[in-house]
Amino acid sequence: MAVKITDECISCEACAPECPVAAILDEGNEKNPFDNLFYVKPESCVECIGHADEPRCVEACPTEGAIVWDMPYTLEFNEHYRDGHESGVYNIREHKKKGLMLPEQKEQAFISEVSMSDRESNAVIGRWS
Numbered sequence: 001m002a003v004k005i006t007d008e009c010i011s012c013e014a015c016a017p018e019c020p021v022a023a024i025l026d027e028g029n030e031k032n033p034f035d036n037l038f039y040v041k042p043e044s045c046v047e048c049i050g051h052a053d054e055p056r057c058v059e060a061c062p063t064e065g066a067i068v069w070d071m072p073y074t075l076e077f078n079e080h081y082r083d084g085h086e087s088g089v090y091n092i093r094e095h096k097k098k099g100l101m102l103p104e105q106k107e108q109a110f111i112s113e114v115s116m117s118d119r120e121s122n123a124v125i126g127r128w129s
C-alpha cells in the first residue's frame with residue numbers, strides 16, 4: 001500500500017471521496033476484506049504522488065490513528081503483500097490474464113522520504129504529530 005486503515009476507523013466516509021485514484025473501499029464493498037473498516041487497496045494507492053503533497057485521505061480523516069503508513073508497493077515488498085493477501089490482511093485485485101496484481105506485476109509510486117521504520121511500525125501519518 002502505502003497507507004493502511006486501522007481499527008480506529010469509525011466509518012465516517014470522509015476519506016474515500018478524496019482519493020484521487022479510487023483506492024479506498026467502504027465497509028460494504030464486496031472487495032473489502034473487513035466488515036467494520038474502510039479499506040485501502042494497496043495495489044491502487046499511490047500515496048497521492050502527482051496529486052497532492054500529503055495523503056488526501058489523511059487530510060480528510062477526523063480520527064487520529066485511523067490511517068497509518070504501510071510498506072511501499074514495490075517489488076522489494078512483494079512477499080509482504082502476497083503473504084498479507086493469503087492471510088486476509090489484503091485483498092489484492094486479480095487480473096484475468098496477469099493474475100494477482102502484486103508489486104511484481106505493477107509497482108506503485110510512494111513517498112521516498114517516509115522512513116522504513118515508520119512504515120514497519122505502521123506509524124500514524126503526520127497530521128497529528
Ligand code: SF4
Nearest residue numbers: 019045047048055057
Ligand atoms: S494516500 Fe492518496 S492515493 Fe493512497 S489511499 Fe490515501 S488518498 Fe488514496
Ligand code: SF4
Nearest residue numbers: 009010012013015061
Ligand atoms: S476518514 Fe478516517 S475514520 Fe472516516 S472512514 Fe476514512 S479512515 Fe475511517
